[in-house]
Amino acid sequence: MKTFEELFEILKNKFNEEEDISTHKEGNEDVILIAAPKINLVATFLKNEPELNFDSLILLTGVDDENGEKTTNEDGSFDLSGGTLSVYYHLESTSLKHKLILKTSVPRENPVCPSVALVWRGSDWHEREAYDLIGIIFDGHPNLSRILMPYDWEFGHPLRKDYKNPEFYNGMKVPY
Amino acid sequence: MNQVFDLPNFLLILLYAVVPLLFIIPFALMAVFFERKISAWIQNRIGPNRTGYWGLLQTTADILKLMQKEDIVASGADKKLFLLAPMLVFMGSYAAYAALPFSSIYIGTNINLGVLYMVAISGFVVAGIIFAGWASDNKYSIMGSMRSASQLISYEIPTLFVIISIFAVTQELNLKDISEMQTANILNWGIFGYAGLGFKRILLIPALFVLMIILFISTLAETNRTPFDLPEAESELVAGFHTEYSGMKFALFFLSEYANMFAVSALVASLFLGGYQSPFGYLGDLLNLPWLVPLEQVFWFLLKGLLLVGVQMWMRWSLPRLRIDQLMKVCWKYLIPIGFVCFIYITIIMYV
Amino acid sequence: MTNIIESKLKTDEMVLNMGPQHPSTHGVLRVELKLDGEKIVKADSHIGYLHRCFEKHCEAMTYPQIIPYVDRMDYLAAMSNELGYVLAVEKLLKIEIPERVEYIRVIMAEFQRIASHLVALGTFGLDTGAFTPFLYTFRDREKILTLFELTCGARLLYNYIWVGGVSHDLHPDFIRLAKEFIEYFRPKVVELNELLTYNKIFIERTANIGVLPPELAINYGVSGPSLRGSGVKWDIRREDPYSIYDMFEFDIPVGEGLAGTTGDCWDRYYVRILEMEQSLRILEQALDQIPEGDVSAAVPKRVKPIDGISYARVENPKGELGYFIISKGGLQPFRVKVRPPSFVNLSVFSEIAKGHMVADVVAILGSLDIVLGEIDR
Numbered sequence: 001m002k003t004f005e006e007l008f009e010i011l012k013n014k015f016n017e018e019e020d021i022s023t024h025k026e027g028n029e030d031v032i033l034i035a036a037p038k039i040n041l042v043a044t045f046l047k048n049e050p051e052l053n054f055d056s057l058i059l060l061t062g063v064d065d066e067n068g069e070k071t072t073n074e075d076g077s078f079d080l081s082g083g084t085l086s087v088y089y090h091l092e093s094t095s096l097k098h099k100l101i102l103k104t105s106v107p108r109e110n111p112v113c114p115s116v117a118l119v120w121r122g123s124d125w126h127e128r129e130a131y132d133l134i135g136i137i138f139d140g141h142p143n144l145s146r147i148l149m150p151y152d153w154e155f156g157h158p159l160r161k162d163y164k165n166p167e168f169y170n171g172m173k174v175p176y
Numbered sequence: 177m178n179q180v181f182d183l184p185n186f187l188l189i190l191l192y193a194v195v196p197l198l199f200i201i202p203f204a205l206m207a208v209f210f211e212r213k214i215s216a217w218i219q220n221r222i223g224p225n226r227t228g229y230w231g232l233l234q235t236t237a238d239i240l241k242l243m244q245k246e247d248i249v250a251s252g253a254d255k256k257l258f259l260l261a262p263m264l265v266f267m268g269s270y271a272a273y274a275a276l277p278f279s280s281i282y283i284g285t286n287i288n289l290g291v292l293y294m295v296a297i298s299g300f301v302v303a304g305i306i307f308a309g310w311a312s313d314n315k316y317s318i319m320g321s322m323r324s325a326s327q328l329i330s331y332e333i334p335t336l337f338v339i340i341s342i343f344a345v346t347q348e349l350n351l352k353d354i355s356e357m358q359t360a361n362i363l364n365w366g367i368f369g370y371a372g373l374g375f376k377r378i379l380l381i382p383a384l385f386v387l388m389i390i391l392f393i394s395t396l397a398e399t400n401r402t403p404f405d406l407p408e409a410e411s412e413l414v415a416g417f418h419t420e421y422s423g424m425k426f427a428l429f430f431l432s433e434y435a436n437m438f439a440v441s442a443l444v445a446s447l448f449l450g451g452y453q454s455p456f457g458y459l460g461d462l463l464n465l466p467w468l469v470p471l472e473q474v475f476w477f478l479l480k481g482l483l484l485v486g487v488q489m490w491m492r493w494s495l496p497r498l499r500i501d502q503l504m505k506v507c508w509k510y511l512i513p514i515g516f517v518c519f520i521y522i523t524i525i526m527y528v
Numbered sequence: 529m530t531n532i533i534e535s536k537l538k539t540d541e542m543v544l545n546m547g548p549q550h551p552s553t554h555g556v557l558r559v560e561l562k563l564d565g566e567k568i569v570k571a572d573s574h575i576g577y578l579h580r581c582f583e584k585h586c587e588a589m590t591y592p593q594i595i596p597y598v599d600r601m602d603y604l605a606a607m608s609n610e611l612g613y614v615l616a617v618e619k620l621l622k623i624e625i626p627e628r629v630e631y632i633r634v635i636m637a638e639f640q641r642i643a644s645h646l647v648a649l650g651t652f653g654l655d656t657g658a659f660t661p662f663l664y665t666f667r668d669r670e671k672i673l674t675l676f677e678l679t680c681g682a683r684l685l686y687n688y689i690w691v692g693g694v695s696h697d698l699h700p701d702f703i704r705l706a707k708e709f710i711e712y713f714r715p716k717v718v719e720l721n722e723l724l725t726y727n728k729i730f731i732e733r734t735a736n737i738g739v740l741p742p743e744l745a746i747n748y749g750v751s752g753p754s755l756r757g758s759g760v761k762w763d764i765r766r767e768d769p770y771s772i773y774d775m776f777e778f779d780i781p782v783g784e785g786l787a788g789t790t791g792d793c794w795d796r797y798y799v800r801i802l803e804m805e806q807s808l809r810i811l812e813q814a815l816d817q818i819p820e821g822d823v824s825a826a827v828p829k830r831v832k833p834i835d836g837i838s839y840a841r842v843e844n845p846k847g848e849l850g851y852f853i854i855s856k857g858g859l860q861p862f863r864v865k866v867r868p869p870s871f872v873n874l875s876v877f878s879e880i881a882k883g884h885m886v887a888d889v890v891a892i893l894g895s896l897d898i899v900l901g902e903i904d905r
Contacts, residue, residue, distance in 0.1 A: 027620065027836010027855070055746050059839070061852050061865040088852065090839060090867075094746050094762055101839070122749030125875040133583070148576040148904060158584055159863075219663040315544050319566075319886070402657060403729055412887050414551060494723070496730045497657025499887045500566055 002052070002098045004030045010052065014045060024103070031088075031103045039089075039104050040114035040140070046091060046100070047119050054100065057120035058090040062130030066161040068108055080162040085111045085136050106136060115141040133159035192285075196273035204434040208235045211489050218493045245423035252313035253420065261308035262421065262428035268300030269432040272439040277352040279452045279473035290351040291339050294443060295332060298398060301436070302328045305407065305417050308429075312420035320416025323500055324400065324407035330507045331397040331404075337515030338391040341522045342447055345380065346370060351443075355451025362455035366448035379525050383518040388448040390515050392484075395440035397503070399433065402492040406500055441484035442477065452477035541569055544886075548577045552655045552890045555900030557874075559889065571881040571889065573874055578904035586864035591617050591831040592691055594864070599685040601868065601902035604647050607640035607676075608844045609902075610689035615770055616840035616851035617691050620833035628821035629693050630772045635706070635814050636679070636688065637771075637842070638807040642713070643672040644845035645753075645800045645807075648897040652797055653724050655894035656733045661724045668716055671709055678702060692827040703815050710808050710815075717804060725801060734797060735788030738880045738892035742791065748876040752847025752869050753803060754896055757783035757796030764843040776813050778806045793895035800897075832859055846870050846897055868902035 002010075008023055011032065015021050020035040021042075034042050046054040068083025084105040091100045106113050115138035117124045127138040128147040135157035138144055146153060155166040165174050209224070209232065216223025224231035249258055275290035277283040287293055302325050309321020339349075348354050358365045367388055369377030397404040408416035418429045445451060452473035460468030498506065547558040556577035562570040582601065586594050598613045599606040611633055618625065650665030673683045678699045680688040688695050724730055740750065742758040755762055763780045765773040781802035783795030833855045841850035847869025854863040873896045881892055 027834055027838060028622075029837050029839070031837070056749050058749060058841075058848070059850055059852060059865065059867040061863070063854060063863050063865075066862075088837075090850070090852070094760065097767065101837075120749065121744075121747050121879075122872055122875060125871065146576075148579040150576070158581065215659070219660050220667055221663065315542065319544075405657070406887075412552070412890050493660050495658060496653065496724070496727060496733055497887075498729060499733060499885060501885065502732055 001096055004100070007052070007098065007100055008032060010049075011042065011045075015042065029101060031101045034102055034104050036104045036106045036113045039087075039102070040116060040119070042102070043089075043116040043119045051096075053093045053096050054091040056092045056094050057116070057123045057126070058092050058099075059088070060090075060116075060123050060126035060130060061088040062086070062134035062136050062159070063088065064108075064134055064160045065105070077164050078162055080108065080160075083108050085134055087113055087130065087136060089116070111136045112139050113137070114139050115144075117141050131157075133157055135160060193274075196270065196276075200270065200273070200431070200435045200438075203438055204431045205235045205239065207434045207437065207485060208238075208430070210486075211492075214486070214489045215493045218490070239427060242423055242427040247423045247425065248420075250313060250420050254311040254313070257307045257311035258420075259425075261304045261311060262425045262432075264304030264307060265301050266304075266428045266432040266435070268297055268304060269435040269439060271297045271300065272436070275351055276439065276442050277355050277446065277452055278477050279470040280352070280356070281470045283352050286350065286352055288350045288353075291342070291349050291354075291443070291447070294351075294439070295335055295339065298328070298332075301432070308421070309417040312417070314420050316413045316415075317417050317419050320407045320413045320419070323413075324417060326500075327400075327404065327406060327503060328398055330504060331394040331511075334390050334394045334507060334511035334515045335398070337512065337519050338387045338394075338447070341383070341387055341515070341519045342366070344519070344522050344526055345384075351446045351451065355446055355453060358450040358453050361453075361457070362450070365450040365453070365455075376525055380522060383521050383525075384448065386514060387518050388444065390511050390518075391444055391447065394507075394511060395444060396488060396491070397507070399436045399440055399488075401437065401488050403495045403498050404503060405492075405497060406503060437485050437488055438481050441488065442481040444484055445477070445480035449480050450476075451480075539564070546889065552651075553893060554651065554898055557893075557898070557900055557903075559877075559893075561886070561889065563886065566885045566887075568881055568884055568886070568889065571878045573877055575871075575874070575900070575903050578900045580905065582905040583864055583866070586861055588860065590859045591833070591861065594861075595690065596685065596687045599687060601866065601905055602644075602844065602846060602849070602870070602899045603684060603901050604899055605640050605644040605845045606685050607636040607689065608644075608842055608849065610686065611637050611771070612840060612842040612844065612849045613851050614689050614691050615842065616838050616853050617831065617833065619838040619840050620836060620853060620855055621691070621828065621831065623692055623826055623828065625692065626821050626823065626825055627772075627819050629823050629826070631814050631818040632694050632698060632823065633689055633771055634773065634776075635811060635818070636676070638811050638814070639672050639675060639706075641807045641845045642804050643669045645804050646672075648800055648845070648894075649720065649724075649797065652891075652894040652897075653730075655890045656730060658724055658727070658730065661720060664716070664720060664723065668713060671712070675702065675706060675709065678705065690824075690827055691831050693824045695824075697823045703818070706811065706815055710811060713808065714805075717801060721801065725798065731787045731794060733887070734793040734891055734895065737788075737793045737884060737888050738895060739789045740791040740796075740876065740880050744879065745791070745876065748879070749872045750847070750876050751872065752844065753799045754796050754847065754873050756781065756803075757799045757895075758791035759783050759785075759795075764841055764848055768841065770840070770842055773810075775817075776810045778810050781806065793891050796895040796897075830859070832857070841867070844869055846899065846902075847873055849902075866902070866905060868905065870896075870898040870900075871903045874898050874903060 011021055020038050022033045024031045024033050046052050063086045065084045065086050068080040070078050070080060072078045085108055086103055086105045089102040113136055115127055117127055127141055130136050131138060131144055132146045132149050156163055213223045224234035227233040227237045249255055272294050274285050275293050305324045306321045309317040343349055346354050346357055357370050367384055369380040369384060400407050418426055454472060454476050458469045458472050460466060460472055542563045544561045544563055545558060546561055547553040548556040558574040560572040561568055582597055585597060595610055598609045602609050646665040646669040650662035653661035677683050679702060680686050680696055740758050742760045745755050745758045759782050761780050761782050766780055781799050783790050783799055787794040835855060835857045837854050839850055839852045841848050849869050850867035852865040853861050856862040881889055
């Protein structure tokens, strides 16, 4: 059982570049920010280090941060450009009983993030869902395909804040 | 065939042939009704109770509905075989009734290989089921019919072991003669070693008892009833070989299942439970009314058959289903060796 | 000899689509099976047929408005769903909950656990071909639903647990009826055991089938009875107590491989039976200790949490149900993400179904106890 500060110290000492890893407080929760390219290394370390032993990924969440430049269209909808998409990782160690939240952000224009599906296999479907609904591309995922939306859905990723419904899907009218 | 065709004789044959049909259809209707009532009693429910008094007309209403339904043939289906399959299945079940002795004066055809005939004719059912599965052009149907074929063929072997064991004891393959041997006395029934064998009977009883259990289990498997209802395993194969059937064709499958249930129960009853014989003498003999005896025999025959059908229903609503490999294991690893040992044991007792 | 046969017979794998309409995929799941005869070479599950954009809806609704939608995720355990969501919002709001409300929530959640397990056990029996246990369990579940109806007027989707409180106080007869139910239900568990659990055919069908090793289960994030069936003593009620679960005495049953290997279908099934008994224990304690009080004192007029994130999790009947809420200070959440236990539990399915037979697919799916409503959201 380790506190957040201890966990951060260990990570800090291991990955000591200043810009790659930092803490951040969001409301009541402490989050460790990690640069996207490093996430796979950090994940492998967290899982395999005996004193950390994060053996379970509880949840992987993709978020559209809506922090880019907003251009409003005539009909009230808007487009976003720039800004970031984020991924939250909720980790837990079932043997040592400590928890940790990691966060990483990727640019909206090129949302590529290394996959952790080979570290925690449970993240397989979570990553597919984040890809499907937010559009984050997980590099190295064994089977990155749509999961909740139809396989032939080609109108974007619905949980993005600037998502617009298509008029027709396979000849069926979508807005009702 | 040295008989010359003459009309009265033909009508007589037709009359003989129609009698089982007159039994099968009302029986199937009532059996379906009671299956639902019994399942309701077992499961804390009331069961059908709206159509007619106590829900008695429920199945009649269902049949009327089935007759009105559109006769759907899937476009990918092989139409000829698709049409032939339910008829073949029903024919197989119906033909089995020819050898059943309902009483000492009524039996469809008194052929001397009656038991073997019944086993052989059930081959029609296998063919019908395979036709149905193949012609439906549906993967679930094919899997159901493949399961059914392997199951029916496997379970004929323990059935035959039982039959040759009975043959070793009674030296008869005619169901009527076997029934006659088990006189109107419960202690002379097949399960208690048949009449007229003296002290050997005591030694035979355990083997015969085991054989009856084997026969009952394998007949359950041959009629595709739980726990052997894999061909139509609802939770796996939707409805198995009759997934694509609707309307009257489906009703024929249904009818033949229930007809079959009674036929195999009657076979068990004829071989082991005295057939049409009363367990304790006849009222007709007592009152000196000879015409009453055959009627009483029909009553006892139906009673025994229906009781066994009831046991089949009871089992269906209490047991889970086996898996295909376990089904085969039960047959090849348990029933066949045990049946074989019983056969050897009986032949040693009888002929050494 | 075998070589000759093999060279002459050309065999091929058959693709069988099980679902989305199939009697025993527990909803609209499609399992794509590659079969070699009856053996499974590969099993892929395809989900999304019940996707109704829950998470997108949440971004356009106020916090209390979301509660009815939460009901519709795991529709067999709506109370537990509400509890998890409400805890996540309350974590952002930092409000104190009256003690009576906590007790009511625990009572409802435990009744819901029994009701959900009864459906799971009954349908599992149905999947293995035993029809009767299904009706027995539904008979008993009906009584629990009647208790819920007495409390909040609804039988399936309650909208009962609100942020800061519950919608109605308990009915005056509730505690008496609840205690009567506990008395009534204890022998029924024994009855179910006799009818199904120790049935030889049932054990043959489920023991040593779909064995889920504990390491694999943890790596996949499997939770709930499916994880405990593998012998891992992990229960959120004990590991990360929420509400007032730390006040009650109860055991955490784990699979021990009594019928076969630890972590097989039978173990997952049996853990549920044992868990129902533990739920009865919690209920007895809670019903005895419940204090008087006002149930809507802490319900806020306007739910407007601070900026921040919160993750709250509860031990749903199916496993760990988590809600991850990102608030940007408005009346509506910025993002709501659900961790549905069935979603994670189902992802392990294709791993453990390999090499089994078609009939086992049904048994494994039944033992994982999935509800498509929360998988697809």
